[in-house]
Amino acid sequence: MTPGYRRRKLINAACFGLTACCAAVGMGALLFILGYIAWQGAGAVRWSFLVNLPKPVGEPGGGIANAIVGSAKVVGLATLLGGPIGVLGGVYLAEFGQNRTGALVRYAADLLNGVPSIVIGVFAYTLIVVPAKRFSALSGSVALALIMIPVVLRNTEEFVRLVPHTVREAALALGIPQWKVILRVVLPTAAPGVLTGVLLAMSRIAGETAPLIFTAFGNRFWDNGLLHPIATLPHTIFTCAISPYKEWHQQAWAAALVLMFFVLGVNVSARLFLRPASGGER
Amino acid sequence: MLTEKPPQHAAAPGTVVPERATLEVRGLAAGYGGPLVLRSVSLQILERQVTAIIGPSGCGKSTLIRCLNRMHEVLPGATLEGEILLDGRDVMGLDPVLLRRQVGMVFQRPNPFPSMSIFDNVAAGLVLNGVRDRALVAEKVEGSLRAAALWDEVKDKLKAPGVGLSGGQQQRLCIARALAVEPRALLLDEPCSALDPIATGRIEELLLEIKKTLTLCIVTHNMQQAARVSERTAFMLMGELVEVGPTDTIFTKPSDKKTEDYITGRFG
Ligand SMILES: Nc1ncnc2c1ncn2[C@@H]1O[C@H](COP(=O)(O)OP(=O)(O)O)[C@@H](O)[C@H]1O
Ligand SMILES: [Mg+2]
Numbered sequence: 001m002t003p004g005y006r007r008r009k010l011i012n013a014a015c016f017g018l019t020a021c022c023a024a025v026g027m028g029a030l031l032f033i034l035g036y037i038a039w040q041g042a043g044a045v046r047w048s049f050l051v052n053l054p055k056p057v058g059e060p061g062g063g064i065a066n067a068i069v070g071s072a073k074v075v076g077l078a079t080l081l082g083g084p085i086g087v088l089g090g091v092y093l094a095e096f097g098q099n100r101t102g103a104l105v106r107y108a109a110d111l112l113n114g115v116p117s118i119v120i121g122v123f124a125y126t127l128i129v130v131p132a133k134r135f136s137a138l139s140g141s142v143a144l145a146l147i148m149i150p151v152v153l154r155n156t157e158e159f160v161r162l163v164p165h166t167v168r169e170a171a172l173a174l175g176i177p178q179w180k181v182i183l184r185v186v187l188p189t190a191a192p193g194v195l196t197g198v199l200l201a202m203s204r205i206a207g208e209t210a211p212l213i214f215t216a217f218g219n220r221f222w223d224n225g226l227l228h229p230i231a232t233l234p235h236t237i238f239t240c241a242i243s244p245y246k247e248w249h250q251q252a253w254a255a256a257l258v259l260m261f262f263v264l265g266v267n268v269s270a271r272l273f274l275r276p277a278s279g280g281e282r
Numbered sequence: 283m284l285t286e287k288p289p290q291h292a293a294a295p296g297t298v299v300p301e302r303a304t305l306e307v308r309g310l311a312a313g314y315g316g317p318l319v320l321r322s323v324s325l326q327i328l329e330r331q332v333t334a335i336i337g338p339s340g341c342g343k344s345t346l347i348r349c350l351n352r353m354h355e356v357l358p359g360a361t362l363e364g365e366i367l368l369d370g371r372d373v374m375g376l377d378p379v380l381l382r383r384q385v386g387m388v389f390q391r392p393n394p395f396p397s398m399s400i401f402d403n404v405a406a407g408l409v410l411n412g413v414r415d416r417a418l419v420a421e422k423v424e425g426s427l428r429a430a431a432l433w434d435e436v437k438d439k440l441k442a443p444g445v446g447l448s449g450g451q452q453q454r455l456c457i458a459r460a461l462a463v464e465p466r467a468l469l470l471d472e473p474c475s476a477l478d479p480i481a482t483g484r485i486e487e488l489l490l491e492i493k494k495t496l497t498l499c500i501v502t503h504n505m506q507q508a509a510r511v512s513e514r515t516a517f518m519l520m521g522e523l524v525e526v527g528p529t530d531t532i533f534t535k536p537s538d539k540k541t542e543d544y545i546t547g548r549f550g
Contacts, residue, residue: 166393170456173353174407174463175383184410188397 090156140216155197450481
């Protein structure tokens with residue numbers, strides 16, 4: 001055994017140890033957050049918490065039913081607005097984007113992706129809340145859609161691009177017009193990846209708080225349709241957490257736990273979505 | 283009906299029907315932006331016959347047949363000059379989408395649509411071209427799968443994904459898919475080069491069956507295959523068509539020295 005060999009083995013072991021430690025820190029952070037939220041919030045999560053409206057301070061039995069439904073509505077509407085734009089834009093980039101326009105769109109999408117979400121909130125405020133003279137679910141959804149679009153766009157582009165050229169060729173050779181080839185043959189081939197991207201983007205915007213502060217605004221009661229203020233989970237967590245009341249803090253933890261479960265659920269189902277596709281391809 | 287049928291030439295019994303060319307190429311030159319890949323190629327592909335195109339790889343066989351249904355122009359930088367006639371009409375004056383419904387194509391590697399079932403693969407050309415009548419579609423799918431000698435193997439799993447079949451079955455699925463839109467002619471670009479001898483044999487059998495109603499043009503690097511399935515053979519070399527004639531003649535007494543050298547294995 002030469003000293004050089006010993007030295008190399010030591011360095012190898014050190015490198016392995018260091019990288020493994022960093023991986024453990026990443027993993028540990030997730031487990032710690034999950035565990036801490038569960039520990040703090042689990043006590044307050046009970047049926048009444050999920051189905052009741054918030055109650056005034058001091059009155060027991062308040063819940064977050066309006067925020068759960070509100071989040072579902074705002075995120076759902078944002079997906080309806082942003083999903084198709086992101087998907088079709090991504091298809092454009094993959095199929096026709098090998099030029100200056102494509103490069104420009106790609107660059108703009110990456111910039112939009114980097115805009116701080118609070119700025120997007122201010123933008124939606126100026127665009128919709130100010131002219132309408134009221135906070136609304138719709139304005140919140142528009143803000144979230146703006147966050148969603150670049151994420152879905154770039155993800156869709158990637159997956160559509162992965163569709164082999166032979167698939168397009170086979171369809172064109174059947175005398176199918178190009179737009180139908182793209183929408184009915186190529187896009188379905190990429191669908192598992194595209195839908196996974198939409199789901200992941202949904203779980204991301206479900207946790208966004210800043211863009212909702214000046215738009216959806218929050219509401220202690222049931223919302224009144226899409227053109228009125230609406231409660232959402234992240235915003236409820238925010239208002240409860242900065243309140244001076246102990247029981248509201250407790251509710252903030254519990255609401256955080258509910259939101260975490262929602263986001264985790266979407267993430268896990270997104271992974272399941274992707275699996276059959278990668279298994280079925282040859 | 284999707285395709286416009288050409289006028290039928292009803293011949294009186296006993297008379298010899300003159301051989302008609304379904305497809306004809308006159309003075310074709312084609313390339314990909316650089317040097318020409320095809321130069322002054324002229325060729326007739328006769329009705330209800332199998333025309334084989336042989337030649338060493340890289341000589342332009344694929345390029346030639348891709349010109350015939352205008353799939354050549356899909357590639358970036360592609361250039362094309364000369365005349366290509368389908369039933370005497372210049373294909374450059376036709377909508378490429380309509381042309382491709384009349385002149386189908388089967389590729390070297392089987393390429394079923396990954397997102398579709400066996401049934402949907404065959405139905406795709408009809409459904410995506412607006413045929414709504416489901417009974418009609420089902421009937422055509424069955425007919426095409428039978429013509430492609432695949433029906434008995436898949437009739438119980440039409441909903442299974444097309445990419446789950448074996449290579450030979452996938453290639454027959456692709457043939458069925460091409461047949462479903464009822465083309466006038468079918469171009470096959472080395473359809474058996476990725477298949478084992480048994481799968482190849484089944485495809486050759488079905489080609490002999492479908493040529494009764496269809497004009498076929500098959501590119502192959504396998505000279506035995508050309509001898510087995512074709513009536514006429516064209517030999518290409520370095521972008522030029524050296525010689526074309528009855529398959530027997532080409533393989534026994536070719537008129538060009540280069541053809542003879544190639545088929546006797548002296549090069550290529
Ligand atoms: N997409 C392409 N772009 C540029 N050159 C090509 C392309 N496809 C084929 N070629 C060239 O054209 C020539 C003929 O190719 P091809 O028609 O595929 O030959 P074959 O089918 O007889 O093997 C070859 O020299 C090849 O390199
Ligand atoms: Mg080839």
